[in-house]
Amino acid sequence: EETSEAHDPITFAETGSQNDLLWDISLRARIDQAMDVGEIYCVYQPKICLASKNLAGVEALVRWHDPARGFISPVHFIQQCEKAGRMEHLTRYVLHTACSAGKLLHFRGSKITMSVNISATLLGDMRIVGIIQHALQSTGFDPEYLVLEITETSRISDYAVAASILDEIKLVGVKVSMDDFGIGSASYEAFYELPFDEIKIDRLFVSNMAKDPKARAIVSSVAAMGREARINVVAEGLENPNDIDMLELIGCQQVQGFAFSRPISLTNLLELNSSDQTRGAANMV
Ligand code: C2E
Ligand code: MG
Numbered sequence: 001e002e003t004s005e006a007h008d009p010i011t012f013a014e015t016g017s018q019n020d021l022l023w024d025i026s027l028r029a030r031i032d033q034a035m036d037v038g039e040i041y042c043v044y045q046p047k048i049c050l051a052s053k054n055l056a057g058v059e060a061l062v063r064w065h066d067p068a069r070g071f072i073s074p075v076h077f078i079q080q081c082e083k084a085g086r087m088e089h090l091t092r093y094v095l096h097t098a099c100s101a102g103k104l105l106h107f108r109g110s111k112i113t114m115s116v117n118i119s120a121t122l123l124g125d126m127r128i129v130g131i132i133q134h135a136l137q138s139t140g141f142d143p144e145y146l147v148l149e150i151t152e153t154s155r156i157s158d159y160a161v162a163a164s165i166l167d168e169i170k171l172v173g174v175k176v177s178m179d180d181f182g183i184g185s186a187s188y189e190a191f192y193e194l195p196f197d198e199i200k201i202d203r204l205f206v207s208n209m210a211k212d213p214k215a216r217a218i219v220s221s222v223a224a225m226g227r228e229a230r231i232n233v234v235a236e237g238l239e240n241p242n243d244i245d246m247l248e249l250i251g252c253q254q255v256q257g258f259a260f261s262r263p264i265s266l267t268n269l270l271e272l273n274s275s276d277q278t279r280g281a282a283n284m285v
């Protein structure tokens with residue numbers, strides 16, 4: 001049984017040889033099989049509502065546990081997946097897994113949102129809309145509770161095309177979120193051009209805001225922008241529990257980070273829900 005600690009990004013086996021071309025080629029060749037045998041799976045990190053301190057939702061994060069080498073960093077294997085032309089396939093798998101998990105959580109009485117990361121490179125054509133609809137239909141998960149976090153928005157080549165695809169996705173009832181706001185190029189342009197329902201302020205600013213006035217200014221200005229644009233703002237990567245008050249003062253709606261919880265297995269997530277019936281769906285603190 002996995003522990004939450006096992007999924008700490010810093011425990012990923014990042015040996016020098018993992019950067020070998022041969023290793024990367026073997027990863028690319030093994031992606032499909034790894035999904036079939038369950039070496040690739042999802043963990044779920046809680047998103048907490050700052051006002052109530054209740055669980056608002058979870059984000060599905062993909063993991064690859066190689067029996068021989070241990071955990072492979074998702075940033076690394078997603079890059080290899082992209083190179084192998086298997087991004088669409090991985091996304092289909094993650095969407096299906098996450099929507100099934102979301103359906104089970106709802107069935108158990110926990111009406112929380114399920115966020116799934118979608119690479120911006122998939123916003124080049126309408127196929128992604130069918131993939132999302134298929135995941136919803138085959139699992140029976142309520143579209144209103146699905147949130148798609150668009151990562152790497154700096155790689156969007158045509159905003160008009162991406163905007164029309166996101167509009168289609170929103171017609172299905174699904175929410176769209178801009179991941180890692182503030183890092184990469186053209187964050188404001190992407191936010192301006194695309195119909196996002198939510199912004200996630202990158203961990204770079206959130207983790208440094210207590211000690212660095214510049215980082216704090218960025219977090220509070222993005223929160224203010226979210227309020228004025230009537231967009232949900234989530235702070236990512238909050239590690240220090242002492243910083244929670246500051247975030248509340250700044251006025252973010254939601255927070256995600258090790259201060260509340262690391263990514264956990266579905267089993268642990270279900271236990272967390274049933275073990276805390278007295279305080280509502282799933283009170284995290
Ligand atoms: P992300 O979507 O911004 O996800 C947040 C990342 O920050 C996760 O790393 C999470 O474990 C980590 N994190 C959360 N709270 C804290 C904290 O308090 N401190 C620190 N140091 N880290 C924290 P992870 O799981 O390694 O994922 C890295 C990135 O890989 C994700 O960043 C996302 O861009 C991508 N990714 C993960 N799963 C998927 C997926 O299914 N599809 C796609 N396309 N990308 C994915
Ligand atoms: Mg994300």
Ligand code: MG
Nearest residue numbers: 179180200236
């Ligand atoms: Mg992020």
Ligand code: MG
Nearest residue numbers: 180202203236
């Ligand atoms: Mg990030």
